[in-house]
Amino acid sequence: MLKTRLTTAAICSAVIIYILSFSPISLFYPLFVTVTTIAIFLSGTEYAALRWNILDGTNNIEQPRPKLKAKHFAVGFSYSFLIITFSLSNVIFASEPQKILIIPITWVFLCFFVAAAFIYRRAHDMHTASNKLLNVIAGFIYLALPAVCLTNLSLIQFEGSYRSAQLYFCLATVFMGDTGAYFIGSKFGKHKLIPKVSPKKSVEGALGGLLFSGLTALILTHLFNLPFPPWFSILVGVSMGIAGQIGDLMESAFKRAGKYKDSGNLLPGHGGILDRIDSLILGVPVAFLFFSLYK
Template structure:
């Protein structure tokens, strides 16, 4: 298991580093959008399975992870294609930004109309059917919107900074916050944060994670030559850390509601894709907001 986990992490990291730092400039955006789209497709599939299996009563059966069905993959595809439509719109309507959202919004409403028709047509219980439809809508906000922020963030560049500096900044800040929370919590954690959601997380760990996020942001802003004053870097880092921890707790709540340990098994040795990106889901929009305001 450890060997598989390390191999998966090495391959995934190598792909990301290649795209961010070494891919041809003309291919950077298409490759980045492709990786983001695949991640959202798989994460969206797991999200749909987590929520729908609970509504179908499947969670009453003890399982390590939710079973993935064709309908869950269809929901995941609807989220993923929104990223493609948004990215294509950014290129087509580069000179007319007021039209960029036409295609993504049209796709979203088409998905909602089709979902409503299929869900209610096959429903035996209107309450369950309505909750399923609301979960489909929630996925667009929970997964597709942050992914759109991520692809937009990839296009932001500050004069004099290193290539993809903003993306390395965001990824490292969130992941170091997670790492800091784990080690500080393991060593000094005494007071539970939200035990009903995540029994192992502590207040000490959460504060340690925020310290690591702020420190990482401060160091990387200097290292990558980002034009942020120290106080701004720390504020961005801490806010991303807070958002990341909330995202982690939200995903833990989804799993606990169904009695699952992992969101899936699509990432060998690591469980589910959703388990790996839960902190980024809310952290990325916060980063995009700060970077856009500063830009």
């Protein structure tokens, strides 16, 4: 199990580092969009399975993970394709930015209409059907919108900074926050944070995670030559840390509601894709907001 976990982590890390630092400049954006699209497709599938299996009443006993069905993959595809439509719009309407949202909005409304027709046509219970449709809509905000922020974040470049510095900053700040929360919580955790959602998370761990996020942001600003003053780096890091912890708790609540241990098993040795990116889901939009305002 450990060998599989390490192998998966090494492969994923190598792919990300290659794209961010060594891929040809002309291929960087297409490759980055492709990887992001795949991640959202798979995590969106897991999200749909988590939420819909609960509504279908298939969570009477504790299970390792939700069962994935074709309809869940269809929902995941609808989220991932929004990233493609937005990226294409960035290219097609580069000279007319006011039109960039035309294709993505058209796709979203098409998905709403198709989902409503599919769900209500097969529904035996209107209450359950309505909740399913609302969960589909929520997924666009929960997963697709942060992914669009991430792809746009990849286009931001600060003069004098290293290639993809803003992306390394974002990824490392969130993941180091998770790491800090785990180690500080394991060693010093005494006061439960939200035990009904995640019994193992503690207030001490949460504060430790924020400390790690802030310090990581400060260090990376210096290492990657980003033009931020120290106070701004710490502010961004702590804000991303808070958002990341909320995202982690949200995903834990989804799993606990369905009595599942993991969101899936699509990532060998690590469980589900959603389990690995839950902190980034809210952390990325925060980074995009701060970097866009600074830019």
